[in-house]
Amino acid sequence: MATCERDALLEKLYDQMERELQLLGVTAIEDRLQEGVPETIALLQQAGLKIWVLTGDKKRLLEWQELRQILQSPDPMVSFFKGRQTELWAVDKGRTEGKTAIVLTGPELAEFDQRPDWGTTFMSLAAGCQSVLCCRVTPGQKAEIVTLVRKHTNSVTMSIGDGANDVNMIKTAHVGVGIAGVEGGQAVQNADFALSQFRFLQRLLLVHGRWSYRRISIFLRYFLFKTCGFALVHIWFGFLNGFSAQTLYENWFIALYTVFYTSTPIMLLAFFEQDVSSESSLRWPELYKIGQRQELSSPLLLSLSLLHAVYASLIFFFIPCGVFYNTAFDYQTMAVTVSMAATFTAIIEIVLVTRYWTKFNIAAVCVTFLLFFICTRITHSNRLFESAPKEYFFIGASEKAFADPVVWLTALLTACTAILPSMTAHALNVILTVRSKHKIHSTPLQPVELRSKMTRGTPFRRSSYALSQGAGHGRLITSTTSMRSIAMSLDQKVTASKNSTDKFT
Template sequence: IGDFFSFSAALLWVPWLVYRIVITCRFLILLSYSSSTHLVKIHNQPFLFSPGTVIGVVIYTGKETRSVMNTSNPKNKVGLLDLELNQLTKALFLALVALSIVMVTLQGFVGPWYRNLFRFLLLFSYIIPISLRVNLDMGKAAYGWMIMKDDNIPGTVVRTSTIPEELGRLVYLLTDKTGTLTQNEMIFKRLHLGTVSYGTDTMDEIQNHIISSYSQQAPFQSPKVRKTVSSRIHEAVKAIALCHNVTPVYESHAGVNGETEYAEVDQNFSDENRTYQASSPDEVALVQWTESVGLTLVNRDLTSMQLKSPGGQILTYYILQVFPFTSESKRMGIIVRDESTGEITFYMKGADVAMSTIVQYNDWLEEECGNMAREGLRTLVVAKKSLTEEQHQDFENRYNQAKLSIHDRALKVAAVVESLEREMELLCLTGVEDQLQADVRPTLEMLRNAGIKIWMLTGDKLETATCIAKSSHLVSRTQDIHIFRPVISRGEAHLELNAFRRKHDCALVISGDSLEVCLKYYEHEFVELACQCPAVVCCRCSPTQKAHIVKLLQHHTGKRTCAIGDGGNDVSMIQAADCGIGIEGKEGKQASLAADFSITQFKHIGRLLMVHGRNSYKRSAALGQFVMHRGLIISTMQAVFSSVFYFASIPLYQGFLMVGYATIYTMFPVFSLVLDQDVKPEMALLYPELYKDLTKGRSLSFKTFLIWVLISIYQGGILMYGALLLFESEFVHVVAISFTALILTELLMVALTIRTWHWLMVVAEFFSLGCYVASLAFLNEYFDVAFITTVTFLWKVSAITVVSCLPLYILKYLKRKFSPPSYSKLTS
């Protein structure tokens, strides 16, 4: 095979079959080989091929796929808590260096002082919490496991182990609409014919008209009015049943191997095993509706489609040309020939903005489109044009000529099609509803009460987006909505921004085009105004625009953002946000696989943030600060010990004692803090206002860090001075008393930090204490076994431990009594 990016061909010789492969940068077609040649057009380029069966076609592969073109390079996400801990670790490093320099200075720079400096750096190295990273990463893995095991949010998958705490720090939530807030399950709701409108409760009238129009042999005998309405309904329903890209698929009984076999053609056309497949759920909804009123699509192939009338008669239509839907044209068309009459008809349907200039003049289309959009319905305008044989032949000639032209092919083809799209007869306006997901309203209400600002970014039209924002309670009923007028110049943007500035506490609705203009000229001003809004709706947004909005919020506010979506067009937004959540929906798993967290329903986000986000952040903050405290307290004791003994750079504890202190003696109780919780899940969901405190970052700040540093200095000083005051003749007793008191103090401090006890925490406390007591028998080189079994040892250790811990217990009690945190008021 030759160069992939040029048109080349090669023969692959296989003993029983020869294939010819043709490759283009977008197509790979596999044909069985024969001796004669045939002209085939690939990507509108003519090529000579051997005729035969096409074995496979690969279209839009690699970087040409829509999903890849809409996806930006993912960034490495680092949690805000990790960044804060990094800052504190830097402060601890400076403290280590400063303390070592102070010790050498007080020593008087005697002898090789630089050697002593390095000794002190090693002695006080416990100030740097080496085990912090290990403890936090293990904690994050535990949080992820807890999230996935939560029965209240089944199917949730944690795809990252680095940022579970981010769920508790979010200020902005950017959400997609279709498939995220809504179910992406379309239901046909409204048919409007201009003079008459049919809703869900009057569909039986349409069915009666369809049955009568196909049963009457002589329709001219009917009364004139009846005939007019019937024929119009018949034409509209027939147009909807023919103008689409839906294929009926028939599921037959299980095959020999137990596998289900699919066949597109089943001569029985039985309703039980027929399903519809299409590129859009809107299309399927329309065809299912025509089936419900009596006109059923039973078969479709490349050249024809067959409909079944209410009486069971099969009507065949030959497909002469199909013009597929594109995001630029916003419409699709099809030319069909009726087998029975030979009539050629051009049907077209599309968005009202595209169709309003194509159809004949009318005075109701624009108004009714607005009315349906306000009801939250997705609208499509359906039109037709009857063609004579001559008109069709003339079009075919010009269309084929345009497709063969070498220069400006796309423009010429579009021009030929547009020549047909003139003065079309307006048949009807359809309204399809995309129903809201379960519990979307209470979930959005909860998020808003939690202080999270919600932005809805959608590709839908302005009216539909506004209606969904209201019906989902994204915008509360008491709030005003400011619809940002379309702007195309700097002056218009300036005037509109000034008008918006005068509004207070109102939701903003803006289109993608206007947003682009505002960001081009007044980026800072626009973001500043938009961030003050309780809710923002951006409609007609492209995937790259969604990601751009996320980055703008991060840059201008410095707050944590979360993006949630369900489709390939949301991937870049999810990857750009500090925390990405994907929903496994009807649009596939692209968003789910690209996200940090994957959920099955939008309502699960409430528990994910209020409960798991809260717990992850609070636990990590407590765990991180306690690990720092554990290093600071032993470094303080070392500093006191060195100071007493004339600033000698001699270690206080050696060998196994230092290893055991950081591992088996204190590791399990400290790590058990990942099971702690300050508020019960039910309470966190009932009072989402508690979430606001988390976004202020008060659980881990320089203030809380300073408190822990002071606690460490106080306890380290008490433990060391107490042991030195109470030690008798031998130095070994200082080590025994101070180290035992240190272990007991750490276990009691864990108990002081815990807010809700778990049985595993109790086990960890007693297990660690048991390990220490058991290990005393083997630590002969450090401890005098005869001394540590005496009453003297026990009372001295108890006295030192009580003095180091009791004041902190009293302070905690007084604080809880006179200045309780907000959550304790609720739990009491």
């Protein structure tokens, strides 16, 4: 048994044995990509996503099968990461700029545990590449790569897999997507989202993902604005009443404001809001970068929403207070006026931020507007006051306030003044983005030919074929000749042959 130079001796032995062999058969297995994978990868790259491929295949297979699909180039530029050449990589970062892919192998990744600086160097180089491809990696190493990305970057990671060897990777990433296939359901059972094909990622990310980001961002900013603007009025009222814990609003308005008056329209917006259609979202994948740049939910925008709420609360209190000061109007009339102004402002704000109107959104806004007056009149009625005087002490306040034009003018003036910053911001947004929006909405959609994909002939034709070892009816299937005409021609040939036989005899 050899103890040294085993590889050389094995190669020599292989060369001696593999001679004068007779080839009995060859089996070729092709691991083909699913339908729509190249198009999906191209759209995701246009949307600003970086594609990392983690596979257990060999390096040579990865070069020819995956690189051309991912880089969308027939001759991609490939750079192989070698941990022992980290100094060279750090100096020559130009090698990883542009349409370049870094290829990392499993053995190189295994050395990252011993040399942590290699992981830092690798991530700094990967940041300038278009794609990263890792071959000959184990299921555990797939999860380690995802952990490495989460550790050294602030990116949101999404892992996509279809087999049991991808479970660790799917569970390690921020978002896991499982593709249902022939390799079992382990990936789907451990994923956040389940798809039947890879190409469905287009709609999951570019359509539903982008819509969800916009809906949640508007939802949070709207709730911050309308809740803080409604509640901060008590602080300004405290300076007037000496901080005696007396509330400005009626008790039932405080309870109904969030539950009935302002919740339904924003909830429906969170369900149905669309700034562009699904076709436009797929046609312009660059729109997905809005979420990557945090254009709708940045800390600055949240701070501006809070600042707008403070401004609105000041308007809610001081304009009615200035109008009713040293007049015959009492505290309850002022409370009803401030309540009207706060409700009107919340309704106008939801009208401004809604882009996609459905019958449910319109009904919610109208019902909310009417519900405020109905509930206010009910809570200020004499019957409820007689049943619980301490709870319903605003007896007749709304009836008196709704009949006074000064109250209506004050409430409308307060609401319009409070919503003025939001209207200005929306007007500037329309002016500054009118060209891009016109480009998106004016692009004609591809015409769709409404016809059946199955060509049918006479309704009386009933032909079917099955697999067999015979010659089959390939020519008949691919031709437009029916079996009835074939049968008629055969009968004619048989009749003609009989006639010729009779004549010969």
